[in-house]
Amino acid sequence: MPSKSCNVVVLLSGSGSNLQxxxxxxxxxxxxxRIGAVISNRADAYGLQRAAAAGIDTAVLDHTGFQGREAFDAALVACIDGFAPDLVVLAGFMRILSGDFVRHYQGRLLNIHPSLLPRYKGLHTHRRALEAGDVEHGCSVHFVTEELDGGPLVVQAVVPVAPDDTVQSLAQRVHTQEHVIYPMAVHWFANGRLRLGEQGALLDGQPLSASGHLIRS
Known part of the structure; x- marks a missing residue:
């Protein structure tokens, strides 16, 4: 185990259930x-209240006040780096990040996505899984690269799709698993067990499979 704590900065735009x-x-x-700070692009994000209640520093950087993505991302990097993070965690941060941003945090930037990647990158994943008639759905933690929702997978939680599932019922079960696997991956990183190698994600020095570490509920 590392002798010092891993300083984590969390980015979010909404309720912050994964932050909680x-x-x-x-x-x-x-x-x-150690969660050093929570940063949001929305001042009304409930996740900021969760952070404040836990005594965590917060910051708001409104993307509408910037001329384009690159200008916002440059300001965001400056804000994040002010907290000297070892790891940056995207927890429902509803912004597509520029290549410069992603490269700056290469190997120390994690995201969670509500599907079994590489299936259903982007939005409306639960509806798309139901419309496709999938029998399994889930969520994925991955290192962030310049490919949207395309970085090396760390861990995936698989949930069965019930015949009577709705978008809401399926989303609820997936969210429950998100709250299991995201902290797991962050603690792996903090304890020196998880890192990004040249060929992909490594856990305890061993390459993870293309689908990452699988957990079935």
């Missing part, structure tokens, strides 16, 4: 994770 799961996961003795 991460906060809760840190409430154990000798946790290697």
């Amino acid at each position: 799961a991460l906060i809760d996961s840190c409430a154990v003795p000798d946790s290697a994770v």
